[in-house]
Amino acid sequence: MDNWRRTLRSIWAICWKDVKIYYAKGPIVVMGVLFPFFLWLAFQIGRGLEVKEGIAPLIAITAFFTSSAVTPIILPWETRQRTLEMLLARPITITRILIGDILASMLFGLSFSFLPVLYGLLLGIVPNNLGTLLGLLVLATLEFSTLGVLFSAMPTDVPADVVMISSAVKLPLIFVSGTFMPLNRLPEIMRCIALFSPLTYVTDLIRGLYGGGNYFPCILDISVTALYTGVFVLLTVKLHKITVIRRLQLK
Amino acid sequence: MYAVEAVNLYKRFGDIVAVDHVSFAVKKGEVFGLLGPNGAGKTTTIRMLTGVLKPDDGTAKIMGIDVHEEPIKAKSLIGVVPEEANPYPDLTVRDNLTLVGMLYGLTQGDIEERIRGLLKVLDLYKARSRKARTLSKGMRQRLLIAMALISEPQVLFLDEPTSGLDVISARKIRDLIRSLAKAGVTVLLTTHNIEEAGAICDRVAIINKGHIVALGNPDELKIKTSKHMYLLALFNKPLKEEELAHYLGPYEYRVNGRKLSVICEDPGDVVERLLSYVKSSGVKMISIQTSQPSFEEVFLRLVRR
Numbered sequence: 001m002d003n004w005r006r007t008l009r010s011i012w013a014i015c016w017k018d019v020k021i022y023y024a025k026g027p028i029v030v031m032g033v034l035f036p037f038f039l040w041l042a043f044q045i046g047r048g049l050e051v052k053e054g055i056a057p058l059i060a061i062t063a064f065f066t067s068s069a070v071t072p073i074i075l076p077w078e079t080r081q082r083t084l085e086m087l088l089a090r091p092i093t094i095t096r097i098l099i100g101d102i103l104a105s106m107l108f109g110l111s112f113s114f115l116p117v118l119y120g121l122l123l124g125i126v127p128n129n130l131g132t133l134l135g136l137l138v139l140a141t142l143e144f145s146t147l148g149v150l151f152s153a154m155p156t157d158v159p160a161d162v163v164m165i166s167s168a169v170k171l172p173l174i175f176v177s178g179t180f181m182p183l184n185r186l187p188e189i190m191r192c193i194a195l196f197s198p199l200t201y202v203t204d205l206i207r208g209l210y211g212g213g214n215y216f217p218c219i220l221d222i223s224v225t226a227l228y229t230g231v232f233v234l235l236t237v238k239l240h241k242i243t244v245i246r247r248l249q250l251k
Numbered sequence: 252m253y254a255v256e257a258v259n260l261y262k263r264f265g266d267i268v269a270v271d272h273v274s275f276a277v278k279k280g281e282v283f284g285l286l287g288p289n290g291a292g293k294t295t296t297i298r299m300l301t302g303v304l305k306p307d308d309g310t311a312k313i314m315g316i317d318v319h320e321e322p323i324k325a326k327s328l329i330g331v332v333p334e335e336a337n338p339y340p341d342l343t344v345r346d347n348l349t350l351v352g353m354l355y356g357l358t359q360g361d362i363e364e365r366i367r368g369l370l371k372v373l374d375l376y377k378a379r380s381r382k383a384r385t386l387s388k389g390m391r392q393r394l395l396i397a398m399a400l401i402s403e404p405q406v407l408f409l410d411e412p413t414s415g416l417d418v419i420s421a422r423k424i425r426d427l428i429r430s431l432a433k434a435g436v437t438v439l440l441t442t443h444n445i446e447e448a449g450a451i452c453d454r455v456a457i458i459n460k461g462h463i464v465a466l467g468n469p470d471e472l473k474i475k476t477s478k479h480m481y482l483l484a485l486f487n488k489p490l491k492e493e494e495l496a497h498y499l500g501p502y503e504y505r506v507n508g509r510k511l512s513v514i515c516e517d518p519g520d521v522v523e524r525l526l527s528y529v530k531s532s533g534v535k536m537i538s539i540q541t542s543q544p545s546f547e548e549v550f551l552r553l554v555r556r
Contacts (some may be wrong), residue, residue: 005356006323006356009353009356010353010354010356012353013350013353013354016350016353017339017342017350020341020342020346021339021341021342081337081339081340082335082336082337083336083337083338083339085298085303085333085336086331086333086336086337086338086395086398087354088302088303089301089302089303089326089329089331089333089336089408090326090331090351090354090355091322091323091324091326091327091354091355091356092323092326092354093322093323245304248298248303248304249264
């Protein structure tokens with residue numbers, strides 16, 4: 001029991017540190033609100049869509065962007081700052097450090113994803129099942145936060161290198177995941193590509209919860225999201241264990 | 252039981268063997284120095300002992316606990332100031348200490364109490380609300396030491412603790428190491444400052460190209476590793492090397508104006524030769540003295556072998 005308490009406390013310590021250093025910063029907060037909102041607005045305006053139709057994509061891209069925004073840069077940045085070795089010499093493992101990083105990112109992603117949900121509630125746009133939506137958001141932010149940490153497994157101390165790669169993956173995902181255009185309206189080839197995107201299933205389920213019609217059954221959306229999350233977690237831990245040694249040798 | 256035990260530690264990176272079957276043991280309450288030139292394997296050895304790196308072969312133990320089999324348990328007993336490590340620049344002094352205290356599983360009450368004590372001892376109390384990025388190098392190093400001490404460790408690892416510090420800051424840290432050792436804390440340090448190691452450490456290991464080349468008390472090492480004495484003589488006029496070479500031919504010597512230093516095993520023979528030189532050249536010898544080689548000279552001889 002005591003060991004568990006210590007483990008949780010050390011994970012919480014990493015989360016607390018991340019929030020203080022990376023998330024509780026004006027520019028990050030502004031970016032977390034503005035970027036998804038304006039991206040969404042650019043597609044919403046001029047298409048004559050009702051607000052109700054736009055809430056689901058807004059929630060999905062907010063969860064996706066905010067959860068995966070900061071995590072890719074934390075480890076490269078801490079390698080460069082020479083704070084990573086200081087952490088690794090303490091009674092904590094690389095796995096617990098990664099869990100702490102993911103937890104902080106989830107909290108950040110969740111708090112921003114709730115804003116469009118609240119906005120919808122204020123306008124009377126209520127999801128079919130609020131509990132399922134909240135559960136899905138927890139799972140989705142875990143998935144996207146882990147994806148962000150996975151990018152940072154690259155053994156570099158230059159954050160821009162990781163940002164470049166993560167942006168090159170993340171931005172196209174928005175357009176091929178049925179975020180702005182429901183899957184049934186996408187061309188065949190795009191629909192095939194969409195099957196491989198982790199964002200597809202989250203967006204599909206949120207759209208269904210707001211009455212927009214699911215393309216896949218709910219259970220499939222949840223299962224694939226959980227599967228992607230599991231794969232990302234395993235890959236993240238495995239790759240970071242390998243690359244942390246090379247990271248420490250960077251001078 | 253030893254406080255720190257390295258048994259046959261071996262680590263390679265690609266084709267390079269960084270640490271080649273290094274073994275040593277540090278007794279409780281001892282101040283132990285690991286010395287060596289850049290790239291000798293000191294930091295890799297420390298990283299294996301502190302659980303940051305896994306050895307390819309051999310074992311590292313802290314208070315009898317295998318660091319790689321029970322890393323959390325072993326790391327809970329140690330405090331570490333890694334080489335070139337930094338506190339979080341965007342956290343305050345207090346927050347940096349709080350973070351490390353939380354990693355050791357301390358309660359908030361314990362953390363607060365220890366922070367107060369450490370900040371006073373390390374002269375950082377007034378800077379407690381300053382972000383680490385605004386601290387001087389000396390203050391930053393003291394903060395790192397405070398971070399290593401917050402868990403009240405039984406063993407303290409200091410990798411180059413005084414490197415790049417001014418004389419006053421370096422002295423404060425050396426005094427702290429001495430007082431910690433008096434309080435029973437085992438200290439394992441690496442340093443480039445050979446004379447500092449000679450003065451602070453109870454025992455030193457000299458490491459070169461991944462091997463331990465000497466191990467023992469600094470004074471014993473001087474005697475064991477060098478039979479040579481240093482003879483220093485001062486003359487009333489600058490010396491002429493060509494004439495001197497005729498008398499001191501078999502010896503290694505250096506002339507600097509009126510000063511002469513000779514490395515020899517038998518100072519008596521050198522004195523006789525110098526007296527002959529004085530008679531023939533007409534210079535006058537003002538003073539003559541012999542000395543043991545400095546610890547730095549012993550170190551240089553060992554690592555050049």
